[in-house]
Amino acid sequence: MHYFLRALREAAKSWPLLVAAMACSAGVAVLWGANIAALFPIIEVTLRGDSLQSWNDSRVEAAERRLETGRAESAVLEARLTDSGLDPDTAARARRRVQALAAGAEADRAVIAGGRRLAPWLERFVPRDAFRTVLLMVALVVVSTFLKHALLLTSTMLVSWVAMNISRTIRIKIFDKALSLDRAQFMRHGSAGFMAQVTSTSEMLASGITSVYGGAVTEPLKIMACLGCALAVSWRLTLACLLLAPVVGFLMVWLNRRVRAISKSILARSRAFHHVLLEALNNVLTVQAYTMEDFERRRFRACTKDMLRHGMRHAFYHALANPITEILGIGMVATSIAIGAWLVINRETQIFGITITEQPMTVPGIMIFFGFLIGASDPVRKLSGVITGFNVGTVGAQALYPLLDTPSKLVDAAHPRPVASPHREIRLENVSFGYDGADTVLREVSLSIPFGERVAIVGPNGGGKSTLVNVICRFYDPTEGRVLLDDVPLTEIALADLRGRLAIVTQQTELFNESILYNIRYGRWDASEEEIEAAARKAHAHDFIADFPDGYRTMVGPNGFRLSGGQRQRIALARAFLRDAEILVLDEATSQIDVESERLIHEALARYVENRTVIMITHRASTLSLADAIIEVDHGRVTKRPARQQAA
């Protein structure tokens, strides 16, 4: 739960908006109670065909009369009490009666004082005619209902804004986290995991925050406003009506546990659902080629069915909250009707010997009391939605914050050290590396690559070639040992500085679903169109680009699917050439390019690679011919030798 409290605290940073929203909520609650209270004079007045002024006057007069008779009665009783011959039973009864009269007198004095204070106001603002008074009250109720809804709308908008902003902030944080984690950490969640977090989880959290800030203040305030008025009418009767509250409280606790558990399983299903969806769609070619459509359809149907089942259970428990809280509401009203009716019909003030009211209740009095209870029961029902929202938000926060709190293994240098550009040397000192502490992929590798050297990395599949390059590019930090650029460990160089010196082309080219121009420019955002064309010419991409009707503006499709593998690699090469970096990393970068084009690219490469360090993972003899040195990687063991030995 503390994660959700953290989310609520974060939302509370927008406190001016929330305070404004709560002020609106308080206004709503007051108007809610006031609307019901306004019915009282209407009922009183219409039933008697009286004006409010005369109603008030007669109330005061009646209270004065009661006070007078009460005073006389207590004087007689007190005189009788001084009589020492009085039997104890009669004396006790007389004493109780005197006490009751004193309490009644207290209430009557309050009625008189209130009535006198009210009189000038009624005189000034309320018409003397009974029907006009009713019209005035009705108009007031209508206006206050409008006002109430304006306040409610404002409060809802303010809270929604805060919640949506929170959800946006959280999405931004998840996105930032996905970009900053090292590759192994990223792969632990995968695209599907991040997708689920960005969509479902942050949605759950936002809805939780909206519920809490939107309803956790309004609804209790409404309840308090109505119960406060009901207490003023008769506090004992109000308490009697709340007898059911503990049972409903217990049921709500049970329900909350269920809702929380189901929300958790829904979240797990949402992750599985994103996983199945993305896997099938990202590998749709394989799915179709191996006629696995039915298999994938079944998987997708199974996981959506699972989601549906859990969604239905969630809906059931969510809906169950309503009847449970309504039982409290109806229970309250039923109890009050039973007790109130008994008191009114029998003109009693006590039930089972317990005093419920000081004065016998009038029909309008009891009706207005029912009104307050009904007014309290509706927000009680809505409060159940708030509680469910709280639970959903708690589950969302529990899934999100641990991810946001995961520190990235790639920590950027706090005080980055400068390195000359171009650098002099890349050096690995006793570097060992293993994924997740399992099998060591690189073992105590020590080697040096001076600036301007062209090295080819060769070795069997799975030997660790890509891993070696990834460590040099600091996609991973070594488990042991260190990588240095001009004697400065990579961990002490700003990541942006290091990556700014790198241009990388991998075997699986990653292209954006944008134009060719956009994709090449991704290497250097400020490049002019002429520079982009020059880079494309070097990568022997210009000719095929010019053949497209839209030329450089041709859209490449998701992950460049409208282009052939070789074309994609050439665009990736152009992107790297445009970057004009000190270190060029080519990971099987020409593997899909035809022999003739590759020969031409190598000519361009031979010119381009001068005056920069080039690290090439390759099997091709033609690429090897560009190399000054060969690094052989074989299951963790790394050896470096001059290239002419290879030729020999």
Ligand code: ADP
């Ligand atoms: P090469 O490039 O020489 O074919 P790699 O460097 O890609 O080899 O892989 C070396 C070893 O590391 C392989 O056994 C591979 O299974 C393992 N490996 C590669 N990437 C990961 C990863 N992200 N998580 C776990 N193991 C990995």
